[in-house]
Amino acid sequence: xxxxxxxxxxxxxxxxxxxxxxxxxxxxxxxxxxxxxxxxxxxxxxxxxxxxxxxxxxxxxxxxxxxxxxxxxxxxxxxxxxxxxxxxxxxxxxxxxxxxxxxxxxxxxxxxxxxxxxxxxxxxxxxxx
Amino acid sequence: xxxxxxxxxxxxxxxxxxxxxxxxxxxxxxxxxxxxxxxxxxxxxxxxxxxxxxxxxxxxxxxxxxxxxxxxxxxxxxxxxxxxxxxxxxxxxxxxxxxxxxxxxxxxxxxxxxxxxxxxxxxxxxxxxxxxxxxxxxxxxxxxxxxxxxxxxxxxxxxxxxxxxxxxxxxxxxxxxxxxxxxxxxxxxxxxxxxxxxxxxxxxxxxxxxxxxxxxxxxxxxxxxxxxxxxxxxxxxxxxxxxxxxxxxxxxxxxxxxxxxxxxxxxxxxxxxxxxxxxxxxxxxxxxxxxxxxxxxxxxxxxxxxxxxxxxxxxxxxxxxxxxxxxxxxxxxxxxxxxxxxxxxxxxxxxx
Amino acid sequence: xxxxxxxxxxxxxxxxxxxxxxxxxxxxxxxxxxxxxxxxxxxxxxxxxxxxxxxxxxxxxxxxxxxxxxxxxxxxxxxxxxxxxxxxxxxxxxxxxxxxxxxxxxxxxxxxxxxxxxxxxxxxxxxxxxxxxxxxxxxxxxxxxxxxxxxxxxxxxxxxxxxxxxxxxxxxxxxxx
Numbered sequence: 001x002x003x004x005x006x007x008x009x010x011x012x013x014x015x016x017x018x019x020x021x022x023x024x025x026x027x028x029x030x031x032x033x034x035x036x037x038x039x040x041x042x043x044x045x046x047x048x049x050x051x052x053x054x055x056x057x058x059x060x061x062x063x064x065x066x067x068x069x070x071x072x073x074x075x076x077x078x079x080x081x082x083x084x085x086x087x088x089x090x091x092x093x094x095x096x097x098x099x100x101x102x103x104x105x106x107x108x109x110x111x112x113x114x115x116x117x118x119x120x121x122x123x124x125x126x127x128x129x
Numbered sequence: 130x131x132x133x134x135x136x137x138x139x140x141x142x143x144x145x146x147x148x149x150x151x152x153x154x155x156x157x158x159x160x161x162x163x164x165x166x167x168x169x170x171x172x173x174x175x176x177x178x179x180x181x182x183x184x185x186x187x188x189x190x191x192x193x194x195x196x197x198x199x200x201x202x203x204x205x206x207x208x209x210x211x212x213x214x215x216x217x218x219x220x221x222x223x224x225x226x227x228x229x230x231x232x233x234x235x236x237x238x239x240x241x242x243x244x245x246x247x248x249x250x251x252x253x254x255x256x257x258x259x260x261x262x263x264x265x266x267x268x269x270x271x272x273x274x275x276x277x278x279x280x281x282x283x284x285x286x287x288x289x290x291x292x293x294x295x296x297x298x299x300x301x302x303x304x305x306x307x308x309x310x311x312x313x314x315x316x317x318x319x320x321x322x323x324x325x326x327x328x329x330x331x332x333x334x335x336x337x338x339x340x341x342x343x344x345x346x347x348x349x350x351x352x353x354x355x356x357x358x359x360x361x362x363x364x365x366x367x368x369x370x371x372x373x374x375x376x377x378x379x380x381x382x383x384x385x386x387x388x389x390x391x392x393x394x395x396x397x398x399x400x401x402x403x404x405x406x407x408x409x410x411x412x413x414x415x416x417x418x419x420x421x422x423x424x425x426x427x428x429x430x431x432x433x434x435x436x437x438x439x440x441x442x443x444x445x446x447x448x449x450x451x452x453x454x455x456x457x458x459x460x461x462x463x464x465x466x467x468x469x470x471x472x473x474x475x476x477x478x479x480x481x
Numbered sequence: 482x483x484x485x486x487x488x489x490x491x492x493x494x495x496x497x498x499x500x501x502x503x504x505x506x507x508x509x510x511x512x513x514x515x516x517x518x519x520x521x522x523x524x525x526x527x528x529x530x531x532x533x534x535x536x537x538x539x540x541x542x543x544x545x546x547x548x549x550x551x552x553x554x555x556x557x558x559x560x561x562x563x564x565x566x567x568x569x570x571x572x573x574x575x576x577x578x579x580x581x582x583x584x585x586x587x588x589x590x591x592x593x594x595x596x597x598x599x600x601x602x603x604x605x606x607x608x609x610x611x612x613x614x615x616x617x618x619x620x621x622x623x624x625x626x627x628x629x630x631x632x633x634x635x636x637x638x639x640x641x642x643x644x645x646x647x648x649x650x651x652x653x654x655x656x657x658x
Contacts, residue, residue, distance in 0.1 A: 009645040014595035018638060021598050025634050028627040037624060040471035052471040054365065124355035124367065125176065125347055128376045128412065129339040 038100045038115035041079050043072070046110045055079060055098075055115075065109030072113065084109055159348035164189055168196040169317055170264060171338030177325070178332040178347055188328040192321040192335075199317045202229050205253055205308040206262050215253070215307055218291060218300030226298050233309050233316060234291055234298075236419060240312075241288035243443040244427035249399045251286040253306025259404075261384060261395040262308065269386045272393055278402035285399060311396070315377065315422025318342045322373075322418070340425075342375040342418045356412060356467075366449075366469045368414070375418040379425035380410035398430045407432025407453055414447035414463070421445075433458055437478050446481055497538060498545045505530035505550035506557065509569075513558055522568060522612060524632050525604035527554075528576050529640040532596055536648060540581060547573050564616050568608045575607030576600035593648060597641025598634065605633035 010018065043051040046066050053061065053074065060082070061072045068085030078098035081091040084106045091106035097115055105112035162177040162185035173196065177185040202209055210229050217224045237250050256262055258277060260269040281304065290302040309316075314337050322342050325333050332345030334352060343352040351369035354376055370376070381404070385394035398405040411429045415421040424445045431439045433452040437460070440448050449459040449467060457473050460481045491499075508527040517523060527550055535543035551573045555566040579599045583591045591599075609629060613622050 006642055009592070009642045010594050011590065011592035013590040014592045014598075014641070017591065017595040017598050021602060021634050021637075024602075025627065025630045028630055032623050032626050049474065052473055054471045056364075056470065124364065125352045126174065126334050126336045126341050126343070127339065127355045127357055127364065128336075128341060128378055129357035129380070 037077055037098055037117065038102065039077075039117040040115075041074070042114045042116060044112045044114075063111055065106065065111045067109050070106050070109050070111050079113060079115070080104075081106060081113075084111075161347075162186075162189070166193060166196075168193065169200045169314060169337060171314070173338065174334075174336040176334040176336070177330055178345070180330055180332075184328060184330070188325050188330055191328070192324050195321050195324055196317060199313065199320065203233065203309055203313045203316075205306070205310060206257075211307065211309075215305065218298075218305045218307070219303045221300055221303065223294060223297035223299040226293070226296055230307075231298075233313070234288075234307070236316070237307075237309065237312060237423070238288045238291065240420065240423040240427075240443070244423065244439055245442065246287060246399060247427040247430045247439060248311070248423045249286075249288060250307055250309050250312055251288050251290060251302075251305050252281075252397065252399055253308030254304050255281050255285070255397055255399075255402060256308050256310070256395070257306070259393065259395075259397065260386070261310075261397075266384060266386050271388055272391075282402045285402075311379075311426040312419060312423050314338070314340060315375070315417075315419035318375065318418035318422075340375075340377040340418070340422065342373070342421075343370040344373045346370075364470060366467050368467045370414075373416060374414055375416065375421040376412065376414050377418065377421035377425040378410055378412040379429040381408070381429075382410075396426060396429050405430040405432065407434070408436075409451045409453055409455070411436070411451075412449040413445055414466070415445055424448075433476075437481070440481055448481065494542065497534075498542055498549065501530055501534050501542070501546045502549040502553065505546055506554045509550055509554035510557060513554075513565075522605070522608045522629060523572070524636040525572055525576065525601055526636060526640060528573070528600045528604055529597060529644050531573075531577065532580060532593060532600060532641075533644050533647065535580060535584060535596075536593060536644075537651070540584065543580075544577060547577055564612075567615065568611055571607045571611040572604035576604040579603040592641075593645040594638065594641035597644060598637035601633040601637025601640070602630065605629050 038055060040052055040054050043053065043063065045051070045063055048064075055074055055077050057074065058076065059074045061074070063070050063072060065085070070084040070091070071082045073080055073082045078096040080096045081094070081104065084091050086106050086108040091104060094104045097104050097113065100115055100117040102115040103112065159178050160180065160182070162180065162182060163174070165172055165174045167173075175189055175192065177188065201207065203211055205211060210227050214227050214230050237248070240248050241250075253262070255278070258273045258281060260266065284302060284304060286302040286305040290300055290305055291307075292299055292301060318335050318337055318340070319342065321335055322333070322344060325335075326344070332347065334341055334343040339357075341354070343354070346352055351371060354368055354370060355364035356366040356368070356378070357364055368376070379396060381392065381394040381396070383395065385392050387393075394404045396405050397403065408429045411425050413421045413425045413428065415424060420443070424440070424443050427439055427443065428436045428445075428448060428450060433450060433456065436448060436450050436458065440460070447460070447463040447466065449457065449463050451457055456476055458476045458478060459467070460478050462481065464475060464477060505527045508530060512523050512526050515523075528547075530550070531543050531547040534546050551566070551569050555561045555563070555569060558565070560566050580596045583596055583599055609622065609626055
């Protein structure tokens with residue numbers, strides 16, 4: 001049967017492209033499918049209640065910590081430290097966080113950011129305000 | 130083996146099949162009629178679900194007429210029946226009851242009493258003093274002088290200053306000016322929903338500038354209402370309506386002007402003559418839109434200390450109040466219905 | 482035959498473009514009835530027509546057919562200038578670019594299958610990137626990326642085999658006529 005001999009349709013370069021693409025696609029699963037994306041962050045600071053902030057907009061926050069002010073940036077589903085009074089700046093190097101359950105912190109300044117999520121995007125029939 | 134020509138004869142049939150397939154497949158699961166129009170001084174969105182387009186169009190045209198009529202008739206400062214009523218009330222002499230204004234007055238009187246005077250549409254002169262009677266607030270340069278406010282407060286009209294005697298009505302305060310601004314929208318929504326129901330429509334939402342009444346549901350799931358954060362973009366909470374319900378929110382961000390970084394908004398506290406400062410917003414769920422509208426205003430003025438008492442008195446079962454400092458207050462029944470995108474600290478009150 | 486009014490003179494090339502564009506549009510319409518996890522993002526099956534045209538009739542015709550398909554398809558669906566249209570256009574341009582470049586290689590080592598895979602992946606990637614920057618700037622979009630790429634790979638591979646077969650068959654037919 002003609003149709004079983006599919007390999008004959010593949011030239012050498014085609015086979016290479018197919019295998020390369022297959023690897024690419026499989027890798028994408030490992031990269032993007034670790035966890036669900038977060039929808040809000042829980043920020044803990046010394047001498048304050050835990051702060052819940054939504055990750056659904058673009059904003060900067062200045063947070064008072066033990067040794068100074070850390071600046072945190074939120075942008076459409078992700079959050080990161082932008083500046084901090086610590087010495088090693090490890091918190092800043094940690095970069096953007098966007099997975100549910102991620103934890104990043106500036107230990108010298110005693111500020112921690114934990115990401116959490118609430119279920120999926122919902123379609124609203126009307127907005128009340 | 131067919132020639133190329135024979136192949137082409139097959140193509141139209143194939144095309145027909147493709148188009149047919151496309152026409153019969155994948156249409157929206159529920160027919161939804163959705164129109165937005167600028168009327169009653171705000172953006173009104175009408176959503177009707179599960180009806181023939183022809184019926185929805187017809188019903189929509191009918192309620193557009195309703196809105197225009199109500200807007201013109203109840204506008205507090207245009208040349209209309211209400212204006213005449215106001216000037217006649219101020220004379221103190223009896224005059225024939227105005228049929229188009231009567232229902233508004235009667236309902237306002239009941240609500241004014243239940244809200245312990247916090248809902249008071251008779252203080253139109255005070256509203257005018259602040260400048261909120263205009264449609265365009267950019268023209269306001271400054272807040273009024275305190276002595277002007279105190280002068281009006283001395284003998285502030287109340288809804289009970291409108292009295293009835295057989296077929297006549299008369300006023301007992303010559304500063305009365307009925308301004309149904311914080312209430313007419315609710316009444317309009319009620320009337321138009323009823324009109325839709327007369328057409329046989331069972332599932333719809335009328336959303337007048339963010340305040341809405343929803344009947345029925347969306348297909349086989351309830352209507353989902355998103356609640357916008359007053360100070361930021363984005364939805365911060367949501368709820369689902371059950372049966373026939375109105376969701377109304379009063380806020381300090383709706384109509385306001387700024388002078389030297391100070392915000393003056395349109396919800397005047399009749400006790401002080403100044404805009405109420407204790408709340409940022411109040412959200413109320415109630416069956417009737419008019420009641421929800423008045424309650425949202427009254428509870429906003431009542432603030433975090435007094436809202437519970439007033440809500441009980443007005444028969445409101447679901448309240449969320451965001452105080453001036455950002456604290457979120459609500460009663461247990463509301464806490465069960467409302468879903469937050471990021472759970473804040475809630476100050477739970479006693480049941481209503 | 483003389484007529485009053487406008488007379489549009491078409492040549493053989495125009496008729497080819499029209500014919501293939503019609504076919505591509507039909508496929509585009511069919512595709513639009515298939516639900517997609519992200520509204521507007523499509524597997525890009527209509528690209529197969531573009532590919533066939535490229536191989537049999539050259540680059541210029543392929544570009545014409547492809548752009549015509551995007552434009553007319555969106556007009557027919559009522560989605561002209563809508564996000565769906567923008568995504569469709571982005572996908573079409575990206576896949577045209579990729580297969581155009583691949584076709585330029587000396588001795589054309591890449592056959593229909595390879596080209597189809599490249600076109601499908603380019604199409605899908607362009608759509609995702611455009612969707613991210615223009616419509617859904619949210620990290621959640623990338624959670625769907627692996628699934629969308631898989632769909633692109635499968636449709637590209639199978640489509641490429643299909644196009645390869647069709648080319649063989651039509652070449653045989655042309656020889657016999």
